[in-house]
Structure formats: C-alpha cells, structure tokens
Amino acid sequence: MNSFWIILFHTYLTKLKTKSFLVTTLLTVIIVLVLTNIHNIIDLFDKNAGKDKVAVMDQSGQLYEPFKQQVKSINKDIQLTFYKGSEKQAEKLVEKGELSAVIQLRTNDQNLPEATYKAMSIADSSLYTDLQTSLQQLKTMLAATQIHLAPAQLLKLYEPVSFHKVALEKNAKTEEELNQARSLVYVLLFVIYFAVIMYANMIAMEVATEKSSRVMEILISSVSPIKQMFAKILGIGLLSLTQLAVFLLVGYYSFTRNMESLKGGFFGVYGFSNIPVETIVYAVIFFILGYFLYATLAAFLGSLVSRIEDVQQMITPMTLTVVAGFMIAMFGLGKPDAPFITATSFIPFFTPMIMFLRVGMLTIPAWEAIIGILILMATISILAIFGARVYRGGVLMYGKSNSFKDIKKALQLTKNE
Known part of the structure; x- marks a missing residue:
C-alpha cells in the first residue's frame, strides 16, 4: 500500500511543479480577475467614463427637449447636448473622439420626427438602439396628439401587458x-x-x-x-x-x-x-x-x-x-x-x-x-x-x-x- 501512496503523491507533486501547470493556473486566474473586473477595466480605457456624448442638431426647433426627456428615461448615461454649429464641425468632433455621435432631428411632411445618426462606426448597436427607441416613443406620443388621444389613453398604450407564469407541478421552482x-x-x-x-x-x-x-x-x-x-x-x-x-x-x-x-x-x-x-x-x-x-x-x-x-x-x-x-x-x-x-x-x-x-x-x-x-x-x-x-x-x-x-x-x- 505504501507504493500506492508514493506514486499518488509523486504524480501530484511532479505535476504541481511543472511549468505548464503553473502557467495554466496563472493565466486562468488572470482571466477570472479580468471577467470579474470587466466594468472597471472598461472604465479605465474609456475616457468618457462610460458615458456617451451625443450632439443633437434640431432642424425643427421643437424636438430637442422632448427627445432629451425620452432619452433620459431610457438611458441616463447618454449625455445629449444641443449643437448650434455646422454639420461638418460636428462630424469633426466625432472624428476627434470628443463626441460619440451626432444626430440630426427633423420633421417629415406629416409633422412627425425622423433623424439621421452619424458616428465613426455603427458597430455600437446599444447607443443607436437607445436613441432610436427614444425617437420612436417621441413619434408615438406626437402621433397620439395629432389624433387627439388623451394622456390617460396614451398611458394605456404604453402599459405593459399582464402576463403571469404559474407552474402547476407540485413544489415547482x-x-x-x-x-x-x-x-x-x-x-x-x-x-x-x-x-x-x-x-x-x-x-x-x-x-x-x-x-x-x-x-x-x-x-x-x-x-x-x-x-x-x-x-x-x-x-x-x-x-x-x-x-x-x-x-x-x-x-x-x-x-x-x-x-x-x-x-x-x-x-x-x-x-x-x-x-x-x-x-x-x-x-x-x-x-x-x-x-x-x-x-x-x-x-x-x-x-x-x-x-x-x-x-x-x-x-x-x-x-x-x-x-x-x-x-x-x-x-x-x-x-x-x-x-x-x-x-x-x-x-x-x-x-x-x-x-x-x-x-x-x-x-x-x-x-x-x-x-x-x-x-x-x-x-x-x-x-x-x-x-x-x-x-x-x-x-x-x-x-x-x-x-x-x-x-x-x-x-x-x-x-x-
């Protein structure tokens, strides 16, 4: 039986001291630390501290404030600023990294909002989606106003549907x-x-x-x-x-x-x-x-x-x-x-x-x-x-x-x- 324990501990200690085991353990520990500190690492490399700065050019002169309120209700980390300069100047600020994007607001022939979104890359779908959702909600609100819907009726449109899950199995999780x-x-x-x-x-x-x-x-x-x-x-x-x-x-x-x-x-x-x-x-x-x-x-x-x-x-x-x-x-x-x-x-x-x-x-x-x-x-x-x-x-x-x-x-x- 002594020989069994000798081989067991010899196998354990030999493998424990190998470079491959130590390197693998170290690399995995680093990966674990990276995954559990991912938000801190992202903030370290993000000069905007995780906040997206977006310039808004409002050609209608009346969409900026309600649009800003909608964006704030969806994502508080998006910082909107009303931009009065030219389109070219705004694009240069995006290229320099001072702005994440620029969005141009206008109304169509039905007096409903539409927009053009410009950024260095459209790979960041989260920012684009938040802005698009905000504009969609603003359009729904303005369209409801045009057909004379009362605020209470509009709230009913946005009210989430009641959908309850019930497990019939005894002691179900x-x-x-x-x-x-x-x-x-x-x-x-x-x-x-x-x-x-x-x-x-x-x-x-x-x-x-x-x-x-x-x-x-x-x-x-x-x-x-x-x-x-x-x-x-x-x-x-x-x-x-x-x-x-x-x-x-x-x-x-x-x-x-x-x-x-x-x-x-x-x-x-x-x-x-x-x-x-x-x-x-x-x-x-x-x-x-x-x-x-x-x-x-x-x-x-x-x-x-x-x-x-x-x-x-x-x-x-x-x-x-x-x-x-x-x-x-x-x-x-x-x-x-x-x-x-x-x-x-x-x-x-x-x-x-x-x-x-x-x-x-x-x-x-x-x-x-x-x-x-x-x-x-x-x-x-x-x-x-x-x-x-x-x-x-x-x-x-x-x-x-x-x-x-x-x-x-x-x-x-x-x-x-």
Whole structure:
C-alpha cells in the first residue's frame, strides 16, 4: 500500500511543479480577475467614463427637449447636448473622439420626427438602439396628439401587458430559483467540461510519457499496474482540486469586491445567492463521479499507446463524447423538461452533466437522481475492472499503436501473465 501512496503523491507533486501547470493556473486566474473586473477595466480605457456624448442638431426647433426627456428615461448615461454649429464641425468632433455621435432631428411632411445618426462606426448597436427607441416613443406620443388621444389613453398604450407564469407541478421552482439554479448548472457544466478535457488528457499523457521513456518497465516490476492506474487517477484528481480551489477562491474574492458593478450583467440575471444546499451537494457528487468516469477511461486508453503523438488520436472519441454531452446540456438549459433531455440523462457518459442539469433546474423525484448516481457508480466500477485489465496488459505493449484493436491485445497479455 505504501507504493500506492508514493506514486499518488509523486504524480501530484511532479505535476504541481511543472511549468505548464503553473502557467495554466496563472493565466486562468488572470482571466477570472479580468471577467470579474470587466466594468472597471472598461472604465479605465474609456475616457468618457462610460458615458456617451451625443450632439443633437434640431432642424425643427421643437424636438430637442422632448427627445432629451425620452432619452433620459431610457438611458441616463447618454449625455445629449444641443449643437448650434455646422454639420461638418460636428462630424469633426466625432472624428476627434470628443463626441460619440451626432444626430440630426427633423420633421417629415406629416409633422412627425425622423433623424439621421452619424458616428465613426455603427458597430455600437446599444447607443443607436437607445436613441432610436427614444425617437420612436417621441413619434408615438406626437402621433397620439395629432389624433387627439388623451394622456390617460396614451398611458394605456404604453402599459405593459399582464402576463403571469404559474407552474402547476407540485413544489415547482420559482423564477428566481430557476435563475439561481441555471447559474450554478451553467458554471458546473463548464467546470466538468474543461476538467475532463484537461485532466483526463493529462492522465493519458502521463501514462504514455512513462511508457515512451521505458520507466514503466521499472515500475511494473515493483508496483502492480492496477495500483499505478488508480494512484495516477487520484494524483491528478488532487491536482485538479488544488487548481479549482485556487480559481474559486480568487473568483469569490474578486466577485464579492465587484458585486455592485457586476449585478447589472450576467451575475445580475443569474445570481448565486440562496442556492439550495441539496443543489450544491448534487453538484459536488456529479462532478466527482464525472471526473472518475472519464479519468478511468483516459487511463486505460493512455496505456494502449507508447508514443505521445498517438495519445490525442486514441482519446478523441472520449473527447467527442464530452463535447456531445456539453452541447446537449446547453440545449437543455432552455428546455430542461424535454423528453430527449430526460432520456440522455440516464446515459452514463452524459449523466454527470445532464442529470445535474435536471436536478438543478427541475423538481424531479429523488429516485431519478439516485438511479443516475447508481448508473454512474456501476459504470465507473465496470470501467475500473475492465480498465485495470487493459491497463495491466497495455503498459507492456510498445511500438506504433493507434487502433482500438489493441484493447484485445492488451487483454491477451493480461491473461498470459
């Protein structure tokens, strides 16, 4: 048993000290900090401090003030100024960056407003949309005045329609609970996806590297291949938990410091507060089981190759399976109760992502989640037993190997031992 722990901690510490691990961790931490400080970074490079300055040229002489009121009600960060200079002068100010845009207001033959919007680029659709919406509301108001609609009648036109959502299912989640669950599901799907892609590939590469350097011949004389396989799986697992802990701590610290500026974006819609404890428990369970499922699969696939160049080709089907599960889960975020989502949640290679999606988004019977967990545990056990036999023979195979026919050869070598 001592040899098992020696290999486990050797794998963990060796990978922990590698430049690739340190660089990857550092770059990911930087990305997390950038995402949680995005508004501060934008304001740093924005000389207008996030406010758009727009010059208004009113050819009618009567549209500026009501237009300004409409713009203010839609977006307070748009600063309108009445411009009395020439059109060419206004365009030069836009070119110099002193103005974000210039808008020319006029009336048509029906005495209704229309406008021309000029900016260095029309890629900023948000500013254009806000100005267009403001002008549309002003046009509606003036048109209502022409047909002699009273203010109370005009208010009825703008009054939002009453549309209530009622879930008939017993103990169904509220809209707020769904948004919170969607946020956690969304994050966990990405965590599982990248963890499997990164760490399962790392396990396969680790086995192939040792085989290519002939280190495996020394190891199998003192430690059984089965111990080696599970020691590497747990060693890389500890490594992944270490890296994820760093990401979560940095992300949580940065998020709490910038919560006020982030609440209007993604985090404002998909909040992380008041998430049920059982949802977090399921998240941990499905993440751990998902890791062991694909890690076991990657270990014995890696044992079939003796050249590092062949690793990617050998684990490509596994990678495509992860991608397929991820894409199905992305579709399921919008329709978690679709029969297709229900069916695929019981397919073991999709269960970690899709069953958790259903648990987080829906109120499903507890037995469905338990069956999903049992299916995963049974699949991991089968893969572990079968994978250990393949691994035991696979580590003795050398030469070019890029075909799944080598699984049969590995099993034959195991029997002959």
